[in-house]
Amino acid sequence: MYEIRHREQKWPHPIITIFIYHFPCTTAAAVEHKIKDGSAEQRDRAIYTLKITQFIRGQRMALAGLRGFAASGLAEMRREIYDIQNSQTQTELPGRLVRQESGGETGDLDGDNVYNNTGSVYEFYKKVFNRNSLDNHGMPMVSSVHFARDFDNAFWxxxxxxxxDGDDVDFEKHKLAELLDVMGHEMTHGVTNHTSNLDYVGESGGLNESMSDCFGVMISQWTSNQTVDAAHWLIGEGLMTGGNALRSMRDPGTANPYDDQIKNYRDYRPDMDVHTSSGIANYAFYLACKSVGGRSWEKIGKVWYIANTARLRHNSGFQDAANHTFDVAGSLFGEGSLEENAIFNAWREAGIDAEKPDLVANVRPRIIMR
Amino acid sequence: MRISFEQSGGIAGLSKKINLDTNFLPSSEVQVVQSLINTSNFYDLPNNTGQPNPDAADYLRYKITLESDNGRKHTVETTDITTPAGLSPFIGYLRRKIQEQRR
Incomplete structure (x- = not known):
């Protein structure tokens, strides 16, 4: 077993001490006043305070969201299923409305599967993380089926x-619409857009893809109440005619004859497809879940959710993901906890040593007052 | 005329490629291809049809190169998100050719 690297800063964080000492009764107006009219030193300190206050507020909101789920219902779920009738033209999307919330079955296999899977994904995010749809404000979840002819893809x-529909040459027909983890994967791209908004290129793109796989696999496991030991850890099982699945989180790069996913950061190259480099973070997630045991969404999944919704930024890379998941686990479960250790060791197996993140640099620039 | 078509990305991250030479296609099919090229205004399309919405994910990327017997050559790169409406049928045809090849 590896040892946890010494953490330089312990809570209460020194910055928090500065904040409490210098701004005992901070209000937005007081800080704003110091930024506008204070000395250079006061201004710097005030900006610093604002960043920290905003950061803590973000964390607190993410955590409060997780605690408050018990009382919430599913009343705000809004699904819309359209048929694009084999058109491949973007401007014709979404197509003809065939089913919406509480509407009866369409009789179309793909349309009804997508309707049901959307409901499962919504329910997962609502019940496990108290998230109300992709944007957390109940936005309608829109899907179009029958895009193009014999089309081997699903996208956001x-x-x-x-x-x-799939062409029965590489993808089995109707499988894309049937598989819950594929729907979980696509809808998580929407969640990521509304939170970390990881850029879809380079390392952040690999992380974006991995978030979709991690939550996709969690949704499948949650729906059948599977433990980490009972789960198969495959993405898109049975989808490919010539292979087991699209991807394997337990053993990236082995799911089908074309699978070229990597599982260690030393093999990363910037020109890789984002579905190839995502194996690094997929593998770390799998190892951490296996090490902690139980159910993926209860502990490690919670850490990943907070990292994606409250910590990571659009340009975060694999090191940032390691640092923040490690740090969030320390905050949630305690320093030196089983969970924190599991995450550190998992990332190390994937080629990255987690470090204490710089929480001030992490704050999104848009909240700084001009 | 030689046609090179490459498809990559998508939820599977798979790359597929096909090279066609119209000299080896039946004349009825050559007419179809010619009409698809005309409909798309292929030679007037830019080399890249633009960046997809930065929020989009898992879309397929396509690269089409046409090289006529007199040496005229043009390449167009596009995606599921940015394909011009006129080009969609040509891409549909090229995807079917890949499927036939892999079947």
Whole structure:
């Protein structure tokens, strides 16, 4: 077993001490006044305070969200399923509305599967993380089925999910719409857009993809109440005609004959497809879950959720993900806890040594007052 | 005319490629191809049809190169998100050719 690296800063964080000492009754107005009219030193300190206050507020909101789930219902779920009728033209999306919330079955296999899977994904995010739809404000979850002809893909176009039928050559027909983890994967792209907003290129792109796989696999496990030991840890099982699955989180790079996913950061190259480099973080998530045991969404999944929704930024890389998941685990479960250790060791197996993140640098620049 | 078509990315991150030479296609199919090229205004399309919405994910990327027997060559790169409406049928045809090849 590896030892946890010494953490330089312990809570209460020295910055928090500065904050309490210098700004005992901080109000936005007081800080704003210091920024506008104070000395250079006062201004710097005030900006610093604002960043920290905003950061803590973000963390607190993410945590409060997790605690408050018990009382919430699913009343705000809004699903819309469209049929794009084999068109491949973006401007024709979403197509013809075939089913919406509380509407009866369409009789179309793909349309009804996508409707049901959307409901499962919504329910997962609501019950486990108290998240109300992709944007946490109940936005309608829109999907179009029958995109193009014999189309071997499902994607998120930035506003909605789009599903092809499959061609029975590489992808089994109707499987994309049937598989819950595929829906979980696509909808998580929407969640990521509304939170960390990880850029879809380079390391942040690999992380974005991995978030979709991690939550996709968690949703499958949650729906059948599977333990980490009972789960198969595959993404898209049975989808490919010539292989087991799209990806394996337990053993990246082995799911099918074309699977070239990597599982160690030393093999990362910036020109890789984001579905190849995502193996690094997939593997770390799997190892951490296996090490802690129980159910993926209860502990390690919670850490990953907080990291994606409250910590990571658009340009975060694998080191940032390691640092923040490690740090969040320390905050949630305690320093030196089983969970924190498991996450440190998991990232080390994936080629990254987690370090204490710089929480001030992490704060999103847009909240700094001009 | 030689046609090179490459498809990559998507939820699987798979790359597939096909090279066609119209000299070896039946004349009826050559007419279809020619009409698809005309409909798309292929030679007037930019080399890249633009960046997809930065929020989008898992879309397929396509790269089409046409090289006529007199040496005229043009390449267009596009995605599921940014394909011009006129080009969609041509991409549909090229995807079917890949499927036939892999079947």
């Amino acid at each position: 176009n930035g506003r909605q999910m789009v599903y092809g």
